[in-house]
Amino acid sequence: MEIVELDSRNKKLEKDLVNKDLDMKVRTITYDKIADELAATKKENNELKEEILFYEKIVGKRKK
Secondary structure (H helix, E strand, C coil): CHHHHHHHHHHHHHHHHHHHHHHHHHHHHHHHHHHHHHHHHHHHHHHHHHHHHHHHHHHCCCCC
């Protein structure tokens, strides 16, 4: 009976390990995607700031 219980527990732990591994892969992919989107947004933001500075030089600073 003890061998059967240990075998059952081992299978459950293996299944848990596979699920945790899958979860980790999904989280890693999600993190990478968010990091890429953040980098793209920062780049776009910097480009827009440069564009604002360009137009402010032409027409003067806007009043806030």
